[in-house]
Amino acid sequence: MSTRTASRNPPAALAVAARRPYLTVAVFAVTLACGIAQLADGGLYDHVVRDAARIDAGEWYRLVTGMFFQDGQVFGLVSNLIWLAVFGTVAERVFGRARWLVLYFGCGLFGQFTSYVWLNPVGAGNSMCVAGLIGALAAVVMVASRRYGVVLPVQFRVLAYAVPVLAVVDTLVHDNHGLPALLGLALGFLLLPRRPVVSVEQG
Numbered sequence: 001m002s003t004r005t006a007s008r009n010p011p012a013a014l015a016v017a018a019r020r021p022y023l024t025v026a027v028f029a030v031t032l033a034c035g036i037a038q039l040a041d042g043g044l045y046d047h048v049v050r051d052a053a054r055i056d057a058g059e060w061y062r063l064v065t066g067m068f069f070q071d072g073q074v075f076g077l078v079s080n081l082i083w084l085a086v087f088g089t090v091a092e093r094v095f096g097r098a099r100w101l102v103l104y105f106g107c108g109l110f111g112q113f114t115s116y117v118w119l120n121p122v123g124a125g126n127s128m129c130v131a132g133l134i135g136a137l138a139a140v141v142m143v144a145s146r147r148y149g150v151v152l153p154v155q156f157r158v159l160a161y162a163v164p165v166l167a168v169v170d171t172l173v174h175d176n177h178g179l180p181a182l183l184g185l186a187l188g189f190l191l192l193p194r195r196p197v198v199s200v201e202q203g
Contacts, residue, residue, distance in 0.1 A: 014094045014144060021089040022097075023092055023100055027104065028088070039073070039077075045124070049062065049071065050112055067126050069124045083127065088104070102187065103184055105129065108128050110179065111128030111176055114176065123176075128176060128177055131167075131180040132181065135180070135187075138185055141157060141159075142161065147192065167185070
């Protein structure tokens with residue numbers, strides 16, 4: 001496979017299909033709706049937040065609802081939705097919708113569970129889901145040259161290799177985003193798209 005340089009639009013160079021990100025839009029809309037409902041009803045958060053004591057009491061649904069509501073109120077909602085829009089769109093184009101679902105909700109649920117049993121027993125937010133997507137995209141960038149024949153700008157490659165380092169550091173400081181990112185990295189290697197690149201910006 002010949003090597004091509006992608007400098008103007010790296011995400012397009014890694015896309016397996018020129019598809020609109022309908023799945024990202026759908027999850028974005030549901031998360032936004034949950035956030036608005038949370039802001040409108042101050043008592044709702046207590047019923048959906050990841051809370052180890054209540055999960056121990058049998059309310060396991062909180063591991064799922066914790067991925068749609070935010071513990072950062074307005075700031076948490078806005079920032080997490082921005083990250084979802086950016087990385088969700090890229091990941092959906094790179095991995096396709098089925099793999100996106102596995103990465104987003106698999107890493108998110110893993111993050112919720114590890115937070116419940118160890119890192120952060122009370123909280124909520126979809127940021128751990130997005131961390132999984134970031135880890136998976138890092139895996140693609142790492143193998144882009146030899147697998148897809150695409151040479152990405154050096155800053156993308158540096159950031160990709162920084163992801164696992166930062167994820168380990170994040171875990172060591174007892175934050176709960178590092179482990180989902182590492183799982184996303186591992187799943188990213190397992191779920192690498194097999195189809196050839198369909199859109200490349202020459203540089």
